[in-house]
Amino acid sequence: MANLTLIAVRRLPPQRGFLVAAGLAEALAFLEGFDFAEEDLGYLRDVGFDQSTLEAFARLRFTGDVWAVPEGRVVFADEPLLEVTAPIAEAQLVETGVLNLITFHTTVATKPARCRLAAGHAQVIDFAFRRTHGIDAGAAVARASAIAGLAATSHVEAARRYGLRPSGTMAHSYVEAFPDERTAFRAFATDFPTNAAFLVDTHDTPAGVRAAVDVIPELGLTGPVGARLDSGDLATLAVQARAISTAPGCPRPRSWRAAASTRTSSPRSWPRGRRSTRTASAPAWASRTTRRPWTARTRWWRSATDRCSSCRPARPPCPGPKQVFRDPGGDSGDVVGLRDEPPPGDRPPLLAPVMRDGRRVGPAAPPGEVRERHRFDADLAWLPEAARRLADPTPLTATVSPALTALHRWIAERMAPTSTGAVRRNGR
Known part of the structure; x- marks a missing residue:
């Protein structure tokens, strides 16, 4: 039958x-x-x-x-x-x-598709692996996010497997391994001069943004360069980070991004992770x-x-x-x-x-x-x-x-x- x-x-x-x-x-x-x-x-x-x-x-x-x-x-x-x-x-x-x-x-x-709509013309990157429900789910989310048009993924194995662009930033533990944020940012940008994304909220977010801004001309970075936010009131902090980086006389590449990794409604937001991978709503x-x-x-x-x-x-x-x-x-x-x-x-x-x-x-x-x-x-x-x-x-x-x-x-x-x-x- x-x-x-x-x-x-x-x-x-x-x-x-x-x-x-x-x-x-x-x-x-x-x-x-x-x-x-x-x-x-x-x-x-x-x-x-x-x-x-x-x-x-x-x-x-x-x-x-x-x-x-x-x-x-x-x-x-x-x-x-x-x-x-x-x-x-x-x-x-x-x-x-x-x-x-x-x-x-x-x-x-479907969730990264909504993230793309929220981000407007800014690129969105999949940072979901640490919060997915299992190892296999992490690769599946990276592929599904690529189908919905996300620009890159932090899941390196998924990037290799599916031909995606790998992208990532530093960890809080990396920053804490150095005497201060400026030293950590300098070391990171030395290793990754063409795509440096600084995690600026390990201690004090505005101070972290200023330290990142100082490192940019010191090392002659031309971009893309970004600031990543992981905690606190992400919408408010993203606005503050953007204001610091665009202050008169502040030397910075044109590709600077102040990025909030949880709320897709934050200004210039592009990393996608935490609640977004679990489709909480x-x-x-x-x-x-x-x-x-x-x-x-x-x-x-x-x-x-x-x-x-x-x-x-x-x-x-x-x-x-x-x-x-x-x-x-x-x-x-x-x-x-x-x-x-x-x-x-x-x-x-x-x-x-x-x-x-x-x-x-x-x-x-x-x-x-x-x-x-x-x-x-x-x-x-x-x-x-x-x-x-x-x-x-x-x-x-x-x-x-x-x-x-x-x-x-x-x-x-x-x-x-x-x-x-x-x-x-x-x-x-």
Whole structure:
């Protein structure tokens, strides 16, 4: 029995006007490598699985098809991000892993996208590794941040792995290892004369900024040069640091930045870390999977259609493989329709085939390359201003195509009970 599993978002998190699709590369790698190793089978034997089931597990590989929204595209509620068509055992076994990967990566890609909006034209750098929920999550956040257009990352291994630009600053412990801040800044700038970023709030922030400003002409630094703030009232301190560095007669490179590493609303803010990586305002969102057999008992179909129409009328109807059609002008929301229906008007489709018979459609992206940023840049330019707002955004709302609505109605009518209480089969 073929089974269609759909991953979508029931509703956007609070204060979110959009999400950024991510995690597809990880999901495809998971599906390609899906199997049961000998140690896996040994554990399952110990917990009670019989020999015939273990033999079936040993042979099992993912052989299905996958359609998905490409990474970096902007998506909204009630739109499928990914659809898996596979034998029911395969679809159910991979469902949790795929849902986890798409949900996590989409969550952590959406937050740096908001940081970019808050920073305006200033560059934003991923400093999140120390606060991510695990070592693997740190690299995942660096990649997702690159998809959303962040300029660099402090995660050196992630930079090597994905071809990103590494960037970092000094630590408080580094500053404290010297007799005073000026000596620490001088030593640091000697080692990194072309990209010195001074941590100025180890002791007294205004004094630290003045010490950094003094070191710049002393060593003849030409930039880029910056001041990093890590604590206190970051918005106020960033303004003070900027004022000190721009005072009349203060020699400084034109590329000076006063950077606050936690609040994206601070002037000239660009490092991103701490709360931003944990998406504190929206740590989880209502992603869901929906499974639909291609050939199923009519009673199951009736149950599925009833849930769609009675629990949440706005949700797209369940039956059939889907496609999302986007208004190129951004004047109206997306249309969710059937995969094989003609596009309405000049709306291009979003979902594309990415795996067939368990194998990727086309080669995987080369190691050390993140290609998806251009997609997000294009979608960000397309996104209406009301959906881009950081506070009280108005996201675009998806509608359902007439063809998908008609299919939903056709199934519901044929699954309706007869006068005797029986459920019709095959429309009879």
